[in-house]
Amino acid sequence: ACIAEAQAALQPIPGDCGDEYRTPPFLTASGDLSHHLSGFPAPFNTRPGSDGRTLALSGTVWEPMAGYSRAVRKGTRIHVSGTTATHGSRAIGGADPAAQTHFCIDKIAGALQSLGGSLEHVVRTRVFVSDISQWEPIARAHGERFGHILPANTMVQASLIGDEYLVEIEADAELD
Template sequence: MRPRQLVSSGGPWEAVVGYSRAVRVGDRVAVAGTTAARPEGGVVGPDDPGEQTREALRRIAAALEGVGAGLEHVVRTRIMVTDISRWEEVGRAHGEVFADVRPASTMVEVSALIAPELLVEIEADAIVD
């Protein structure tokens, strides 16, 4: 079995739920659902799905760096939003980051995220060449 590299966000729920912010095995990296939640409570960009998207992607970039990868290695993103009518704000923020990378991406509306002030959650998969 290949060794697993784990990245922690330092959040208290990782140990309780049993997950890591990111996991790398070989050339593959999976980044868990990432939001703009602040550890002390609240969110970055309240009522602004574009800013929440940017913050989630900043955190995804940091997680990727923790296992020797970068945004340029992302091949897939999954975006969950609580209000699909605001898709364009989320899409533009995603495009700012991935304009040249252009990973396969899916955006879906969900009934809720883990806290009501969260509007966006993003997962990412990467392959490091």
Template sequence: MSDDTGRQNIAGSSPWEALVGYSRAVRVGQVVHVAGTTATLGGEVVGVGDPGQQTRVVLDIIAAALAEAGARLEDVVRTRIYVTDMAHWPEIGRAHGEVFRHIRPAASLVQVAALIDPRHLVEIEAEAMIL
């Protein structure tokens, strides 16, 4: 949904969006901010126990949100990757690299104590600039 200020909110399918009061992504002007995204489809956690698969699912969800906002993965300038166990970084990094190897956004990888569901191993935020 777009309003008269040029702000476009993109809804996702996360069961937490309405409860918490956030959008999957928000576009203002040429900038798109994608909220922290987990491997949750239809309210179910996907890829339980597989950090690489969860990362690929997350990046697919992010790509869909970007597309709805009129952006592409190639427009991503920053990602923030939150992991519950730094030992999973190779699988998560490999999956991130499959998508961003040639795009090369600025990125952070940070271990956190927990995510919203204990079965989530990774959560990713993205920012894109449409040029």
């Protein structure tokens, strides 16, 4: 009875597991630290490119080798390159396609933030999956993050670079 009474007094944390670290209020073991923060630095470094472009660069060895940027902004449009669940030399999310999808979307959100946008500005996503039988957990994770935005979307099966990758996502955004 005491446990039930204590549980009834609890208030749920909004969002999904991990959102407490990704979006305000920023919850920690010490509580909400939002009032201590004036802001966070952009996740990716940016620099001017040619023709009025702004480039967001993640610093991976692949960008200069293959000649691309994590994302490019020109005017009111942002294009985010194919994004996998990679952090450094590690694939995040293991064999869980939903976890990999959430990590990809987190990286996309970081690229957009670095260029002045957000997930709410996304108008198109392209989802590439290595095994089409895993489409449903990937689609559900996409729906959790984009269900209120409803961008145009395509999902296709593709051979991805690296057996550890279950999903890769591209995004296009249009700022107001």
